[in-house]
Amino acid sequence: MISVLLADDEALVRAGLRMILETTDDLTVVDEAGDGQAAVDAVQRHRPDVVLMDIRMPRLDGLQATAAIRARPQPPAVIVLTTFNTDHDVFRALESGATGFLLKDTPPADLLRAVRLAAAGDAMLSPSVTRQVIHRFTAEDRSRVRAEALDRLRPLTGREREVLVQIGLGHANAVIAAALHMSEATVKSHITRLFEKLAATNRVQLAIAAFRAGLVE
Secondary structure (H helix, E strand, C coil): CEEEEEECCCHHHHHHHHHHHCCCCCEEEEEEECCHHHHHHHHHHHCCCEEEECCCCCCCCHHHHHHHHHCCCCCCEEEEEECCCCHHHHHHHHHCCCCEEEECCCCHHHHHHHHHHHHCCCCCECHHHHHHHHHHHHCCCHHHHHHHHHHHCCCCCHHHHHHHHHHHCCCCHHHHHHHHCCCHHHHHHHHHHHHHHHCCCCHHHHHHHHHHCCCCC
């Protein structure tokens, strides 16, 4: 059973999220928080697997709360869920340690998939958000950026490069495993090494590295 904490200052939004999550057999809502500080406190009490975090909240906003939660030992995955879709919000969320960024109009099936992926150590971003991130980080001189990015990838093995390409394509671990004919455990091992070798903290940063190097168009 995957435990989820809901953090949003609107009770109606929390109720809607709870209704969606509790239609499943493998997800359970362990608590709700109406502000960022309450979310931090609830994580300490319940140790959930995943936190669905709004950005605009009183006392402590969602990004500050995300940073505080992710700084804890063995922290839960945090998915930022918001009505806003701006570069500023996206980059601040990723810098705060969020593993995913979804808009509140995300279809319920995609929301459920995102929670399951996050609990498994994977990640999911709204397609429009992914395009913003990639555009922001690749809108520089392409030849110079590509040369620098390829040099950065020199320590990678051939298999690690293949996994990096799959991440750049936005594929989840199960899809990568099937495409490259390896187990999900092996995929996770490769991703752990990619994080270490590329000094990355989330999959989006790995995807950016793939795009910059021209491995994915």
